[in-house]
Amino acid sequence: MGIVTAVPDSTLTPELALRYLDELSTDIRAAVLLDGGGEVAAAHSPDGEPPADRLGELASQLFGHADTAAEGAHGFQPPVTQLEVTIDEGALFAVRAEGWTIAVVAGRFALPSLMFYDLNAVLSDLGKQAA
Amino acid sequence: MRKERKGPLGKVMGIAEDVAAGQRRRHARREPRVAIYDSIGHARVLAEDAQGRAELLELAQEMISLAATP
Numbered sequence: 076m077g078i079v080t081a082v083p084d085s086t087l088t089p090e091l092a093l094r095y096l097d098e099l100s101t102d103i104r105a106a107v108l109l110d111g112g113g114e115v116a117a118a119h120s121p122d123g124e125p126p127a128d129r130l131g132e133l134a135s136q137l138f139g140h141a142d143t144a145a146e147g148a149h150g151f152q153p154p155v156t157q158l159e160v161t162i163d164e165g166a167l168f169a170v171r172a173e174g175w176t177i178a179v180v181a182g183r184f185a186l187p188s189l190m191f192y193d194l195n196a197v198l199s200d201l202g203k204q205a206a
Numbered sequence: 207m208r209k210e211r212k213g214p215l216g217k218v219m220g221i222a223e224d225v226a227a228g229q230r231r232r233h234a235r236r237e238p239r240v241a242i243y244d245s246i247g248h249a250r251v252l253a254e255d256a257q258g259r260a261e262l263l264e265l266a267q268e269m270i271s272l273a274a275t276p
Contacts, residue, residue, distance in 0.1 A: 144258030160266035
């Protein structure tokens with residue numbers, strides 16, 4: 076005899092992943108998630124619908140330029156897996172892992188270590204889902 | 207550590223150094239910062255003339271501006 080416990084559906088979709096991320100951090104203004112082919116899998120903004128296509132197009136170019144920068148960086152071991160850009164108006168954080176690329180726009184005082192931790196956690200969960 | 211100077215002149219110099227250091231910190235905070243990380247977490251802050259930095263900055267500026275649009 077076995078005990079069967081009903082568990083909620085734990086399927087993590089790209090949309091759910093971004094909503095989850097939004098709940099984790101109040102600093103996030105917009106987020107976009109790209110699949111392995113560079114296509115927009117989901118985009119999210121707490122303040123409404125972000126221009127997903129344009130955000131995705133821009134996000135898909137980030138790591139290409141980051142890899143170029145890494146080639147000239149002595150002692151750096153490519154590939155680039157994370158990047159951050161901070162300017163007066165805000166900050167951008169991006170991570171690529173598990174075949175996904177995620178980029179979020181946040182306030183300029185968001186803590187990079189926490190942001191990267193959350194982004195990596197989300198991509199790791201999505202990766203497990205796909206496995 | 208700063209070398210202590212004695213006398214009123216030393217005090218004035220100390221204040222001037224603190225003001226200058228504060229200005230440098232404020233200036234540094236306003237400078238755009240572009241950093242990349244490798245797979246083992248090593249960070250590299252890109253110098254102003256680093257390859258790819260200008261493009262990353264441009265992409266980020268547009269994305270941040272898009273996110274700010276209501």
